[in-house]
Amino acid sequence: MTTRAGGKYQGTSVSLWDLLYSKYITEEKRRELVQQYKSGSITIERFLEMILTIIQQQTTTTSSSSLVMCQPPETKVDSSTTTITTTVTEITEVQNFHGIRKDVTANELLESKIINEDLYKNLTAGKVTVIEVSEMDSVRKYLKGTNSIAGVYLQSTKETLSIYEAKSKGLLTPGTSLILLEAQAATGFVIDPVKNKKLSVEEAVAQRVVGSEWKNKLLSAERAVTGYKDPYTGNTISLFQALTKDLIVKDHGIRLLEAQIATGGIIDPVHSHRVPVQVAYTRGYFDEEMNKILSDPDDDTKGFFDPNTQENLTYLQLVERCVTDPITGLSLLVIAKKGEFYFFVDEATKLILKSTMTTRAGGKYQGTSVSLWDLLYSKYITEEKRRELVQQYKSGSITIERFLEMILTIIQQQTTTTSSSSLVMCQPPETKVDSSTTTITTTVTEITEVQNFHGIRKDVTANELLESKIINEDLYKNLTAGKVTVTEVSEMDSVRKYLKGTNSIAGVYLQSTQETLSIYEAKSKGLLTPGTSLVLLEAQAATGFVIDPVNNKKLSVEEAVAQRVVGSEWKNKLLSAERAVTGYKDPYTGNTISLFQALKKDLIVKDHGIRLLEAQIATGGIIDPVYSHRVPVQVAYTRGYFDEEMNKILSDPDDDTKGFFDPNTQENLTYLQLVERCVTDPITGLSLLVIAKKGEFYFFVDEATKLILKSTMTTRAGGKYQGTSVSLWDLLYSKYITEEKRRELVQQYKSGSITIERFLEMILTIIQQQTTTTSSSSLVMCQPPETKVDSAQLPSPLQLQR
Structure with missing residues (x-):
């Protein structure tokens, strides 16, 4: 503790932790200091002194940054009065x-x-x-850039490796590895994707992220960021200028330049940020000839390589084939072993998707012309849905027009709230009688046979969804009239929740190695106790399926045992839990009854039954075993699958009814609380329980903070929440907020750097930026400088940017 801190901590006793996570310390500086301390480079006393110095510098600058400039008094004299006017101008110094x-x-x-x-x-x-301002998309792009290829994602083991480690293990050739590392160095930093560090080349070699044999080559590539020295003038010049002066090999220079453009823009080494294309033209960092080369690349200028397909690609094309790490947000190149399925969008399909334009998209694209490709890779479409639609299109199941309509429908559902649909109502015959005639008007309605929906274990009729109040009368009529399809209705959030449920805890994410394991495998390796493992597997079985998170399979208990996803010693216990989905047999009547009904009839132990019921509610709703789908709570009451007493037990859980366990914190939790601490697999979308080794930092939102976030409500959110009352918690965990941003904001709030009101404002600002198109944050058109010599314009390199 210290009482020597300035700023908002003046005169108070505060911990080094709170100072470290205060507004005065940037994320980058925080990481740097923690790494220095953990490596032994600085003592805890030195650590504290460095933090205090930073805070002092920032608060001294703040207090002295408002300078008042006083002009000498102006005196006006007339016959009756003398007026003296003093002009005071306040100049504010802006932090860098x-x-x-x-x-x-x-x-x-x-x-x-x-x-x-x-x-x-x-x-x-x-x-x-x-x-x-730094957090605005239009600014962040130039200050920080977008993601370069940070490492490798080994599809078979779900392991993350650095580029150099992948080379050492024979997964990448030395040539491919060097080119990828040079691109990292030339776009900002060499990256350690396992520890989420961005390093200079010197640091990367010292920390053995790359081998010393490549140091000189990477230092040369790094000059694309720090600048080359002009041998004639001694001035610092850019990558392009070095290329035109033949200071670097042409092919090598073009490759690095293309990587910079693909990750946010050409870097100005003098000012250490990226610049818009028109500014690059003005400063001599780009020209028409290079624009033509990069705008129409052939195999000779495609300087990068996909090891899975053996294709030469541009850097942007290779980045577009990467997956995103769920915790760090880094882009990882997928490596599929021989025989494994490798998903990517081929260049011919990509060209069609990029050339298919629409002005009918909602959300952040409202009122703009946008390609189907950009919509497909927008925040509105999940990785799983993206794959599904591309495969349907490539197989010929859907046309490009149908593809576009499906994407627009998904975006519309997410970004607009509709209170009702405009439908044609089928009226009975109307009869009008007067003194001379009788007129009978009959409205004829064509009834279409509706295909069944896919339930948990069997098909579900549209009529059953109507009776279960999952769809309303209007939507049912639209279905029977063929105005909407079963596929479209199945994808609605309000329907999918009951047909498929939300994610159960599918497996384990080992933080130290970034490896995904099944629950049973984590138990076998001693990462989970047998008791914790069994409880998690029973929850899987009771909410639909046992899950193999490595191969992304959902299996019945019989299948899971046969495929060795679980051991045979647990087969009977899991078959018992599975009856929560398929139904229990009433020993008196022979009827199929639900989990709750079996609990009431003492067919299962109370604690066990409550645990499984809570898992069902946490993952979408109570399961109706007769019809094989989940039901809304009011329907569960009506059908006898739930009652007020059970509702009270589950609404106010104590340690006796918290049937699940966080192995990192040793806390008893509800299933929902444990699910909320999981991370999402970037490829499968499955929820994975994080396992942090002793001494590792484990991020989670504690229950007290969560309660505050859930009780902070607003009606001012945009996007899919427009016009509704929503909690700060739901906004924080919405698709609009990245994992990295979520962590940062929670840590700032818990450290006292921001109030709950400020927290909410920052979230609303982020959502507003993402869902509205404003003139101040619109994309800059990449036009070359205007010339007065003639009317010709240089071509625009827009195709270089996705």
């Missing part, structure tokens, strides 16, 4: 932004056309902060 390797001034961002005049004035007036 963090560039790639050094700080960047707000003035430089203005001159580089990254921010406009209005935003600059707001900054200098203190109406917006440096942090808020």
Whole structure:
């Protein structure tokens, strides 16, 4: 503890932890200091002194940054009065932004056309902060860039490896590995994807992320960021300028330049940030000839390689085939072993998707012309859905027009809230009688036979969904009239929840190795106790299927035992739990009854039954074993699958009814609480329980914080929440907030750096930026500088950016 901190901590006793996670310390600085301390480079006393110095520098600058400029008094004299006017001008000094390797001034961002005049004035007036501006998509792209290829994702084991380690294990050739590492160095930093570190080449060699034999080659590539020295003038020049002066080999230079453009833009080494294309033209960092080369690449200029398909690709094409790490957000190149299925979008299909344009998309694309490719890879489409649609299109099951309609429907469902549908109502015959005639008007309705829906273990009729209040009368009529399809209705959030449920805990994510394991395998390796493992597997069986998270399979208990996903010693216990899905047999009547009914008839132990029932409710709703789908709570009451007493037990759980266990914190939790601590697999979308080794940092939201977040409500959110009342918790865990941003904001709130009100405002701002198109954050069209010599314009390299 210390009482020497300044700023908001002035005169209080505060821990080094709270200072470290305060607003005064950037994420980058935080990591750097923690790594220095853990490596033994600095003592805890030195650590504290460095933090105090940073805070002092920031708070001293803040207090002295408002400078008042006083003009000499102006005196006006007339015959009766003397007026003295004093003009006072207040000038605010703006804190610098963090560039790639050094700080960047707000003035430089203005001159580089990254921010406009209005935003600059707001900054200098203190109406917006440096942090808020840095988080704008249109600014962050140039300060931080987008993801380069950080490492390798081994599909068979779900393991993450660095590029160099993949080379050492024979998964990548030395040539492919070196080219990928050079691209990392030339776009900012060499990356350790396992520890989520961004390093200079010197640091990467020292920490053995790369071998010393490649040090000189990577230092050369790194100059694309830090700048090359002009041998004639001694000035710092850019990658493109070094290329035109023949200081680097042409093919090598083109490869690095293309990587920079693919990850956010050409880097200005003098000012240490990326620049818009038109600024790159102006500063001599790009020209028409290079634009043509990169706009129409052939195999000779495709400098990167997909080891799975043996294709030469551009860097952007290779990045587009990567998956995203669920915790770090890094892009990882998938390596599929021989015989494994490798999903990617081939270039011919990609060309069709990119050339299929629409102006009918909602959400953040409202009112703009956008390609089907951009919609497919937007935040509205899950990885699983993306794969499914691409495979349907490539197999010929759907046309490109149908593909587009399905995407637009998904986006519309997510971004708009509709209270009702406009449907044709079928009226009975109307008879009008007057003194001379009788008129009978009959409305004829064509009835279409509706295909069944896929339930948990068997098909479900549309009529059953109507009776279960999962769909309403209007939607049912649209189905029978053929105006909407079974597939479209199945994909609605309000329907899918009951047909498929939400995620149960599918497996384990080993934080130290980034490896995915099944529950049973984690037990076998001593990572979970037998008791914890059995309880988790019973929850899987009772909510639908036993899951193999490595091969992404959902299996019956019989199948899981046969495929050795679970051991045969647990077969009977899991078959018993599975009856929560398929139904129990009433020994008196022979009827199929539900889990709750079996519990009431003492056919299963109370604690066991409550645990399974809570898992069902946490993953979408109570399962009706007769019809093989979940049902809304009011329907469960009506059918005798739930009652008020059980509702009270599950609504206010104590340690005796918290039937699940967090192995990291040793806490008893409800199933929902444990699910909320999971991470999502980037490829399968499955929920995985994180296992942190002793000494590793384990991130989770504690129950007290969660309660505050769930009780903080707003009606001001945009996107899919437009016009509804929603909690800060739901917004925080929505598709609009990345895993990395979620962690950062929670840590800031828990450290006291931001209030709950500020937390909410920051979340609303992020959602607004993502779901609305504003003139200040619109994409800059990549036009070359205007020339007065003739009317010709250089081609635009828009196709270089997705």
